[in-house]
Amino acid sequence: MNSHPLDLGGSAPGEAPRRPLTAQTAFQSPQGVTLSGFMDDMPVGALHRFVVWVIGIGLFFDMYEIFLVSSIGAALQNEYGLDAHSLAFKLLLASAFVGMFFGSLFLGSLADRIGRRRAFLFTLVWYSAFSLFAAFSVNATMLVVCRFLTGVGVGAIYPVADTFLSEILPKEKRGRLAAWAYTTSYVAVPLVGFLAVWLNPLHLGGIAGWRIILAIGSLGALFVLAVQHRLPESPRWLLAQGRADEAYAMLGRFAQSAGAQMPKHFAEPKTRQHPLRLSERIAVLRRAPYDKRYFMLVVFHLFQAFGYYGFGTLAGVVVKSRGIDVTGSTLFVALSFLGYPIGSLLSVPLLNWIERRTLVIASLVSIAIFGLGFAYSGQAALIVCFGVLTTCASNVFSNAYHVYQAEIFPASVRSTAIGSTYSLSRIMSSALPFILLPVLTQHGPIAMFGVISAALAVVAVTLRALGPLTTRRSQDEINPV
Numbered sequence: 001m002n003s004h005p006l007d008l009g010g011s012a013p014g015e016a017p018r019r020p021l022t023a024q025t026a027f028q029s030p031q032g033v034t035l036s037g038f039m040d041d042m043p044v045g046a047l048h049r050f051v052v053w054v055i056g057i058g059l060f061f062d063m064y065e066i067f068l069v070s071s072i073g074a075a076l077q078n079e080y081g082l083d084a085h086s087l088a089f090k091l092l093l094a095s096a097f098v099g100m101f102f103g104s105l106f107l108g109s110l111a112d113r114i115g116r117r118r119a120f121l122f123t124l125v126w127y128s129a130f131s132l133f134a135a136f137s138v139n140a141t142m143l144v145v146c147r148f149l150t151g152v153g154v155g156a157i158y159p160v161a162d163t164f165l166s167e168i169l170p171k172e173k174r175g176r177l178a179a180w181a182y183t184t185s186y187v188a189v190p191l192v193g194f195l196a197v198w199l200n201p202l203h204l205g206g207i208a209g210w211r212i213i214l215a216i217g218s219l220g221a222l223f224v225l226a227v228q229h230r231l232p233e234s235p236r237w238l239l240a241q242g243r244a245d246e247a248y249a250m251l252g253r254f255a256q257s258a259g260a261q262m263p264k265h266f267a268e269p270k271t272r273q274h275p276l277r278l279s280e281r282i283a284v285l286r287r288a289p290y291d292k293r294y295f296m297l298v299v300f301h302l303f304q305a306f307g308y309y310g311f312g313t314l315a316g317v318v319v320k321s322r323g324i325d326v327t328g329s330t331l332f333v334a335l336s337f338l339g340y341p342i343g344s345l346l347s348v349p350l351l352n353w354i355e356r357r358t359l360v361i362a363s364l365v366s367i368a369i370f371g372l373g374f375a376y377s378g379q380a381a382l383i384v385c386f387g388v389l390t391t392c393a394s395n396v397f398s399n400a401y402h403v404y405q406a407e408i409f410p411a412s413v414r415s416t417a418i419g420s421t422y423s424l425s426r427i428m429s430s431a432l433p434f435i436l437l438p439v440l441t442q443h444g445p446i447a448m449f450g451v452i453s454a455a456l457a458v459v460a461v462t463l464r465a466l467g468p469l470t471t472r473r474s475q476d477e478i479n480p481v
Contacts, residue, residue, distance in 0.1 A: 032267035035239055035251060040171040040474040045258025047232060051168055052177050054227050055161045056184030058124050061220035063340075064188040065096065065127060065154050068217060076210060080140040088140050094430045095144045099151020101427040107156035108419015112281060112412065116164040116234045119415070123160060124220050127153030132218035135211045150217075155426055158402070159419035166406035166414070167234040168254070171474050175351030175403050182399045183344040190338050236411040236475070239268070241275045281413045289468070289480075290417070293408045296466035297421040299458065302428055304401070306436075306455035307367045308394050309429035339391030346392060347399040355471045356404045361460045363397035368453040375445040407470040410479040 076092065103123075111119035127150045134146035165178045192213070199209030235254070238247035248266065255262050276284070285294045350359055370393055374386035409417045440448040470478050 032265060033263050034268055034476060035247060035266050036236060036475045038263065038266070039168070039235060039251065039254070040476070042170050042255060042260050043258045044170060044173050044177065045254060045256075045260070047254050047257035048169060048173075048177065050230065051164070051232065052181045053184070054231055055120070055165060056181035057223055058120060058157065058220065059161055059181060059185030060188045061124065061128065061217060061223075062154050062157050062188075063185045064192050064217050065131060065150055066100075067189050067192050068213065076140075076143070079208060079210065080143075088144075091144050092140065092147065095147040096151035096154065097426055097430040099148040100155030101423050101430070103152035103155030104159060104419050104423035104426055105155075107152065108159035108422060109278070109281070109416035110156060110419075111160045111163050111237075111415035112276070116160060116167065116237055116415075117231050119160045120157065120164060121224050121228055121231070123153045123157040124224050127151075127157070128218045128221035128224075131214055132221075135214035135218070155423065156419065159415055159422050162402050162406040162418055163415040164234060166403070167236045167411055167475075168232075171472055173352075174407070175356060175400075175471065176348055178403045179344065179348040179351050179399045182395075182402060183341060183348065186340040186344040186395060189340040234411070240410075240412040244268075276412050278416075281416045284410070284413045285417055290409060290413070292466045293468070294417055294421070296462055297405060297417065298424065299462045300401070300405075301421050301423075301425040303455040303459045304364075304397075305425040305428040305432065306452045307364065307371070307459075308398060309425070309432060339388040340395055342388075343392030343395030344399055347396045350396060351400060351403060355469055356400050356407075357463060357467045357469055359400040360397060360404060360467075361463060363393050363400060364456045364460045366393035367397060368449075368456050371449045371452055372446070375449040404467070404470060407475070407478055408468055411475075 080088075107119075107123065110122070113119075114122075130146050130150040130153065134143055134150060137143035137146060161181070162178075165181060166174065169177050195213050195216070196210075199213055202209040204212065232253055233246075233250055235247045235251040238244075238250060248262075252262060254260075284290060347359075354362070367390060370386050370390040374383060374390055377383045377386055405418055405421075406414060436448050436451065439451055468478060
């Protein structure tokens with residue numbers, strides 16, 4: 001049985017031993033309370049909320065970067081004389097997504113090596129710096145390179161954020177609080193849209209408006225400097241590295257902020273924890289039950305991009321194919337973008353009320369139904385209506401699966417599993433125009449959304465067959481040793 005140096009509220013001399021605040025509900029091994037179980041049943045405190053707020057702001061700049069180029073594309077065409085069908089312009093649009101693939105694949109596991117806190121801060125500074133460099137681009141080639149390198153950081157931060165939130169939030173509030181962080185991030189989507197409407201036509205002091213929009217995206221680095229000393233590390237990650245004293249000390253910070261009484265002793269598994277090499281992390285992912293879960297996530301991310309990114313990437317092309325001139329309408333763009341935070345906000349109560357696996361599947365079905373309604377619509381009002389509904393359903397889906405995928409792996413391999421599979425959705429999103437546009441051109445929008453619906457059906461069936469239940473379950477229950 002391991003002891004730790006912190007006792008934030010033991011019994012006074014002569015008194016009967018005081019029972020820890022969460023001892024009745026915390027997961028217990030045969031010898032007593034585990035660190036993971038104590039974290040799962042701890043009340044939500046100020047430090048939990050601080051981490052949620054910090055990650056939400058960090059992801060705000062992430063979403064800002066993802067939707068930036070599509071919003072300033074017309075200004076970039078004018079600046080560098082790029083034709084919409086030219087290879088240079090296509091490379092500009094695709095560069096960030098290709099960077100996201102490499103970032104998610106190679107840096108997504110960074111948090112398993114250097115920690116959740118350091119990985120989050122590093123990736124945020126990385127893409128902030130290259131966003132600033134992009135603002136000073138002297139030609140299209142430099143801009144493409146900077147956007148690719150920005151994408152590397154953007155691709156890495158979501159797996160890190162998902163992992164961080166999953167590990168520090170109590171099980172009863174895990175979905176709800178994580179959804180608030182994601183909702184904060186999606187406020188960036190309409191913001192960058194409206195900034196583009198305002199700044200794209202302007203030259204302020206001889207500086208093109210699109211450069212200012214890029215520079216705003218670099219403010220995330222300043223945010224890091226302001227919060228880095230207060231941001232805690234995940235106690236679960238520290239314990240998984242064999243750094244037990246640091247893990248219990250960090251747990252004490254969370255307990256103190258939540259007004260929870262620390263037990264005098266923790267009973268962790270007898271096997272000594274130590275940092276895992278990449279080969280060891282792969283070996284864990286090849287063992288039951290994580291082998292099936294990993295395969296499920298591979299299929300999930302290969303096909304979910306059809307619904308989430310397929311609609312966002314090709315909605316304007318579909319509208320144009322219907323012969324309805326609303327593609328460039330400020331109203332259409334603004335309403336579509338407003339659907340992102342609205343859908344994300346809707347997910348906050350849903351993640352607490354509905355089992356997460358069920359919610360992911362239900363939102364997939366909704367995306368397919370609303371997407372087909374969008375394809376069938378022949379009037380501007382209906383197109384806008386179904387476009388917003390599709391976007392709302394997409395973000396309920398997005399928030400639910402981001403919480404879900406981080407819950408189904410142990411702390412020692414969590415970031416590696418998420419990063420390596422999440423990268424598939426990034427590279428698939430860059431390939432979707434080449435897959436779906438020929439279908440749209442040759443067979444029309446209904447056929448294209450039929451393909452999208454079929455892909456989402458594959459995701460739903462695979463998730464239902466191989467995905468475990470997670471809502472209100474402790475990490476020890478979901479991920480047996």
